[in-house]
Amino acid sequence: MEFDRMSANSPARPRYSPARRVPLGASGDLLFLSGVVCHDEDARDNIEIQTRRIFARIAQVLEEHGAALTSIIKTTSFLVDLADYDCFNRVRVETFKDCREPPASTAVGAGSLLGQGTRLEVEVVALVRPY
Numbered sequence: 001m002e003f004d005r006m007s008a009n010s011p012a013r014p015r016y017s018p019a020r021r022v023p024l025g026a027s028g029d030l031l032f033l034s035g036v037v038c039h040d041e042d043a044r045d046n047i048e049i050q051t052r053r054i055f056a057r058i059a060q061v062l063e064e065h066g067a068a069l070t071s072i073i074k075t076t077s078f079l080v081d082l083a084d085y086d087c088f089n090r091v092r093v094e095t096f097k098d099c100r101e102p103p104a105s106t107a108v109g110a111g112s113l114l115g116q117g118t119r120l121e122v123e124v125v126a127l128v129r130p131y
Contacts (some may be wrong), residue, residue: 019061023130031065031128033058035078035121037113044117047084051091054122067128069095072103074125078110084119 022030036057038050059069075092079085085107096102103124113121 019065021065021128021131024127026130028127029130031062031067031071031126033061033124033126035123036061037115037118037121039115039118045119047079047087047119048091050118050120051088051122054120055091055095058122058124062126062128065126065128067126070099071126071128072096072099072124073127074104075106076123077105077107078113078121079107080110080113080119082107082109088120 016034018034020032020034022032024030036054038053038057040049040053043049043053055069058072062068062071077088077092079088088107092105093102110121113119
C-alpha cells in the first residue's frame with residue numbers, strides 16, 4: 001500500500017487503521033477509509049494530480065477488500081482552498097462516471113492539512129461484499 005501511514009510509525013501519534021470494516025450481515029459490510037492524501041513531491045500544490053492519485057490509492061485499498069470505486073456510497077473531501085473545488089470536482093466527476101449512482105459527497109474548506117503542498121484529503125465510506 002502506497003499511501004502514508006505516518007502515525008503508525010511515530011510514537012508521538014496514535015496508531016490508526018487505513019480502512020475499517022463493519023459487518024452489516026448478509027447485505028455486506030461498511031468499509032470506512034481514513035483520509036487519504038498525496039504527499040508526492042512532484043504533485044506539490046497541484047490539485048489535479050493530487051486528486052487523481054488520491055482516488056487511485058482509494059481504488060487500491062477498495063480492491064484489497066474486494067470492492068471498487070463503484071462501491072463508494074459517501075465521500076468527504078477536505079480542500080485547503082475552496083478555489084480548488086472546480087478542478088477537484090471535475091476529476092471527481094470523471095472518477096465516478098461509470099457509477100450507476102455517484103456517491104453522496106461533501107467538500108469542506110480545511111485551511112491546512114498535514115504535509116507541505118498538500119491541497120486535499122479524501123475519506124470514503126463504501127458498501128462491500130461480506131467476507
